[in-house]
Amino acid sequence: MTKSHSLHRLAHSFCFIAPMLLGTAAMAETNPSYEEVERAVETIIQIEGDTDYGEYLSGECVACHAPAGTAKDSPIPSIAGWRREDLIRAMVEYRTGYRENPVMTTAMATKGDEEIASLAAWYSEQGQ
Amino acid sequence: MAKLTRRQFTLLGATALANVALPSFSFAQNGEKPKVVIIGGGAGGGTIAHQLARDAGDALEITLIDQDEEYTTCFFSNLYIGGLRSFESITHNWDALTRLGVKKVTGTATGIDKTARTVQLADGSTHAYDMLVVAPGIDLIYDSVPGYTEADVEIAPHAWKAGPQTKLLKEKLDALKDGDQIVMVPPPNPYRCPPGPYERVSMMAHVLKEKGFTEAKIIILDPKPKFSKQGLFSEGWEKEYPGMIEWIGPDIHGGIKNVDAKAGTVETDFDTFQGALLNIVPAQKAGEIASAAGLTDDSGYCPIDAESMRSTMDENIFVIGDASIAGDMPKSGFSANSQAKVAANAILADLTDARKFPARYANTCWSLIATQNDVKVGAQYEPNDGKITSTASFISQTGEEPAIRAANYEESVAWYEAITKDIFGT
Ligand SMILES: Cc1cc2nc3c(=O)[nH]c(=O)nc-3n(C[C@H](O)[C@H](O)[C@H](O)COP(=O)(O)OP(=O)(O)OC[C@H]3O[C@@H](n4cnc5c(N)ncnc54)[C@H](O)[C@@H]3O)c2cc1C
Numbered sequence: 001m002t003k004s005h006s007l008h009r010l011a012h013s014f015c016f017i018a019p020m021l022l023g024t025a026a027m028a029e030t031n032p033s034y035e036e037v038e039r040a041v042e043t044i045i046q047i048e049g050d051t052d053y054g055e056y057l058s059g060e061c062v063a064c065h066a067p068a069g070t071a072k073d074s075p076i077p078s079i080a081g082w083r084r085e086d087l088i089r090a091m092v093e094y095r096t097g098y099r100e101n102p103v104m105t106t107a108m109a110t111k112g113d114e115e116i117a118s119l120a121a122w123y124s125e126q127g128q
Numbered sequence: 129m130a131k132l133t134r135r136q137f138t139l140l141g142a143t144a145l146a147n148v149a150l151p152s153f154s155f156a157q158n159g160e161k162p163k164v165v166i167i168g169g170g171a172g173g174g175t176i177a178h179q180l181a182r183d184a185g186d187a188l189e190i191t192l193i194d195q196d197e198e199y200t201t202c203f204f205s206n207l208y209i210g211g212l213r214s215f216e217s218i219t220h221n222w223d224a225l226t227r228l229g230v231k232k233v234t235g236t237a238t239g240i241d242k243t244a245r246t247v248q249l250a251d252g253s254t255h256a257y258d259m260l261v262v263a264p265g266i267d268l269i270y271d272s273v274p275g276y277t278e279a280d281v282e283i284a285p286h287a288w289k290a291g292p293q294t295k296l297l298k299e300k301l302d303a304l305k306d307g308d309q310i311v312m313v314p315p316p317n318p319y320r321c322p323p324g325p326y327e328r329v330s331m332m333a334h335v336l337k338e339k340g341f342t343e344a345k346i347i348i349l350d351p352k353p354k355f356s357k358q359g360l361f362s363e364g365w366e367k368e369y370p371g372m373i374e375w376i377g378p379d380i381h382g383g384i385k386n387v388d389a390k391a392g393t394v395e396t397d398f399d400t401f402q403g404a405l406l407n408i409v410p411a412q413k414a415g416e417i418a419s420a421a422g423l424t425d426d427s428g429y430c431p432i433d434a435e436s437m438r439s440t441m442d443e444n445i446f447v448i449g450d451a452s453i454a455g456d457m458p459k460s461g462f463s464a465n466s467q468a469k470v471a472a473n474a475i476l477a478d479l480t481d482a483r484k485f486p487a488r489y490a491n492t493c494w495s496l497i498a499t500q501n502d503v504k505v506g507a508q509y510e511p512n513d514g515k516i517t518s519t520a521s522f523i524s525q526t527g528e529e530p531a532i533r534a535a536n537y538e539e540s541v542a543w544y545e546a547i548t549k550d551i552f553g554t
Contacts, residue, residue, distance in 0.1 A: 056485045059179075059469035063462060063490070064539075066546035075535065076542040102522035103492050103506055103539075109520040110488070110508040 040092045044113045045085060049121025057119050060107065068127075080126035087120035161189045162479040165247055165257035167237045167417060169194035169222055171201075172449030172464035173263035174551035179472040181228040181553070187480050190229065191255055192222060193247065195236040199552075200290040202321065203461045204544055207496060209287075209298050210331030211338070218290070224553040237264075240421035242442050259475050262423060262430070262439070263449045263464070264415025265289070266320050269428075272411035273313060273387055280389035284406035287328075288320065300405045301332055307343040311394050311403030313384060314350050318429070319412045320450045320459040322356035323505070327495040328407070330361070333369040334498055347401055348375045349384060349394055356458075357495060357503055363526045364497035414451035421445075429453045434511035435487045436474035437467050446471040454489075455516030457509055463491045465547055487511050494540035500530065502537035 061079065064070075069078030079087065093099035095108035095116070111119070164180060166173045169192050177192045198221045207213040222232045235249040240262075246254045268286060270278045287297040304310070310332060314325035329346055336344045354377070355361075365373045382397025387408055394401045394408075413419070413428030423430045423441050430447040431440045434455060439445040448471050449464035457463045470487045477484035492506035507521035524536070548554070 052483055053485055056469075056473055057488065060466065060488065060490045062550050063465050063547050064492075064543045066549050068549070070542055070546060074542040074545070075538040076546070102504065102524075106506055106508055106520045106522045107490065110510070 034098065036096050037089070037092050037098050040096065040113070041085065041089050044088050044092065044117050044120075047113055047117035049084075049117035049119070050114075051118065051122045051125065053115075054118035054120070054122025057111075057115055058122055061119070061123075064103070079123050082123060084120045084124040087123050088116055091116045091119065161187060162258040163189045163191070163256055164259045164261065164475060164479070165191045165193065165255050166261040166263060167193050167247065168263035168265060168415065168449070169196075169225075169232070170199060170263065170265055170449065170464070171203075171461035171547075171551055172265075172468050173261065174199070174222070174225070174553075175465045175468035176261055176263070176448065176472050176475075177222075177225050177230045178228070178551065178553040179469060180475065181225060181230050183472070184476055184480050184482070185229045189231070191231045191233055191257075192225065193233045193235060193237055193249070193255065194222070195234070196291075197221065197234055200294065201461065201544075201548065202288070202290040202324070203547075205287070205290045205294045206324065206327045206331045208294060209301060209328065210334045210496070212331075212496075212499065215295065220548055220552045220554070222552065228553055237417045238420065240417070240423075240445070242421070242445070245444060258444065259479060260445045261471060261475075262418055262421070262445060262447045262451060263468075264417050264451055266412040266414065266450045266459070267416050268409075269411045269413055272316070273408055274384060275386040275388055275395075276408050276410060280387070280408070284387065284389040284392075284408045286409045287407065288315075288324075288409050288412070297407060301335055304336070304341075304344065304404055306339070306341040308404035309344070309402060310346040310405045310407065311401050312346065312348050312407040313387070313394060313409060314348065314352070314355070315409045316351045316411050318427075318459065319409070321493070322458050323361075323493055323495040325409060326355060326357065326361045327497075329373055330364065330368075330495075330497045332407075333365070333372050336372065337369055344372065346373045347403070348373070349381050349396060349401065350375060350377050351384065353377050353379060357505060357523070359526050360503045360524055361495075361497065364501055364503070368498040368501060412450075414447075418447065418451045423447060423451075425453070427453065434514055434516045436484075437471040437487075438474060446475065455509070456507070456518040457489060457491055457516055458493065460491055460493050461547065461551075462493065462543075463489070465550060466490050487516075489516060492543070494536060494543065496537060496540070497533075500534040500537055502533055502540055504536050504540070 064076050065079050069080045070076050094104040166177050180190050200219045204218050226232050237247050238250050239248040246256050248254050285293045285297045287293040386395040392403050414424050418424050418430050425431050430452050432447050432452045437446050437448050439447050448467040450459040466489045476482035489509040494504045496502050503524035505523040507518045509516050
């Protein structure tokens with residue numbers, strides 16, 4: 001399965017794939033409809049991310065996702081070079097509680113649309 | 129001397145500075161690059177050296193001073209004690225950073241001349257800086273535990289700075305026989321790694337259990353009435369090591385009266401406890417160099433500006449990691465790494481044309497109770513009223529599924545690999 005294919009599946013059949021990729025992922029108790037995720041993704045994708053800001057904010061991510069990406073079999077996925085939309089979608093899924101890992105949920109609780117757009121802009125430009 | 133404003137500096141551009149002499153510029157003169165000196169190459173100092181070298185290696189001269197040739201992480205040192213990691217796997221060096229252009233100096237910083245902007249080393253050499261980062265971690269206040277002295281660390285190790293102490297503690301642990309008792313005295317707040325002493329006890333219990341010991345015991349004589357992740361640890365100990373671990377708080381023991389390392393006793397108001405192994409962790413303060421340089425306040429730690437990690441005592445000095453007073457943030461490797469990034473951003477904004485962004489901090493601490501039983505706590509932070517303040521947080525729940533705890537452990541292993549790459553540039 002190609003990466004973008006698997007990410008696409010991840011977004012839509014989350015329950016099936018997520019536990020493999022995310023280890024501790026579990027559905028949030030109050031399961032928001034996927035509409036809410038879609039709406040936020042649509043809004044954020046319109047925002048031109050500030051890559052400098054994204055790079056600065058990514059300082060928090062690399063403590064777990066590693067500067068140049070994690071190992072293949074790592075429970076923490078590499079995120080460098082993901083498609084912008086996939087990055088935005090993943091972050092929004094955590095922020096809405098659609099997808100849940102306490103570390104990611106807490107990290108995204110403090111990220112506004114601007115921050116998500118900037119992180120996605122930066123990470124999508126990184127080599128893998 | 130007139131200081132160039134940030135705007136003028138930006139207009140000049142950082143690279144131009146390398147070639148153009150600027151007589152009125154207060155940072156770098158005679159065409160030299162601005163000098164950043166970092167004291168301490170651990171979680172905080174290593175990260176900032178890596179960050180600055182990566183982002184502005186051509187525009188800055190970066191010197192990293194550490195007293196040692198290599199660095200053993202305190203994080204995961206409990207896993208070494210538990211027999212789950214090798215000592216080599218938690219020991220790192222600064223070679224990759226030197227390949228990025230960082231100048232590593234092995235020596236002990238003994239003083240800082242804030243007016244001349246120089247750092248003095250024990251060997252008599254001095255190092256000039258435009259910006260200084262102080263990241264020496266902690267020092268131990270041995271006599272905070274009555275009867276305990278620095279000389280006693282060879283008999284009753286603290287192992288709160290990783291290295292020979294960690295090996296010594298493991299040797300002593302591995303030599304115990306069934307029926308022996310361990311007495312641990314954790315430190316009072318604030319100290320590095322709030323859940324650390326309790327993870328340590330868990331890993332010691334793991335070793336005793338693996339050996340099939342049924343009579344060995346671990347007594348914790350805590351100066352604190354409660355401790356980090358207490359509910360999670362208490363539940364975990366009961367499940368994994370029933371009857372082996374006893375935690376005694378100050379309302380029961382009434383205070384530590386005397387430690388006699390040679391006799392292997394800890395005397396409290398309540399009783400005298402005998403241990404075949406004593407693990408005594410005294411109270412802590414910012415690494416000695418911080419107080420020697422007048423960067424600490426009455427608490428023994430260094431006040432900083434929450435927006436930048438800049439010392440409130442001197443605008444050309446930043447303090448990061450355990451030595452700093454970081455508000456709600458615990459003293460952890462993760463916190464030190466996070467603070468390093470905020471400080472790096474502020475330093476680059478001062479010395480190059482980089483933009484300054486609002487300070488944002490994060491921390492997650494994983495603790496291993498037993499193999500495959502790992503709990504975590506974490507938070508986001510930002511400045512509020514001059515103090516680094518928690519804005520969102522989580523903690524593992526009691527009664528969680530074993531699968532979640534096992535996944536936490538896998539996650540912590542991935543975190544260790546990632547953060548050590550981020551600190552040492554490997
Ligand atoms: C048992 C234990 C378990 C832990 N587990 C975790 C964990 O799971 N996760 C986590 O995030 N944190 C953990 N920590 C905490 C973590 O180790 C510290 O918070 C972190 O190392 C602090 O980083 P620092 O840069 O401030 O200091 P340090 O990492 O201690 O680095 C300081 C460096 O400065 C050098 N130095 C000091 N003074 C001088 C001087 N005068 N001249 C030259 N060099 C000097 C020292 O040699 C050292 O290399 C744990 C700690 C312990 C004790």
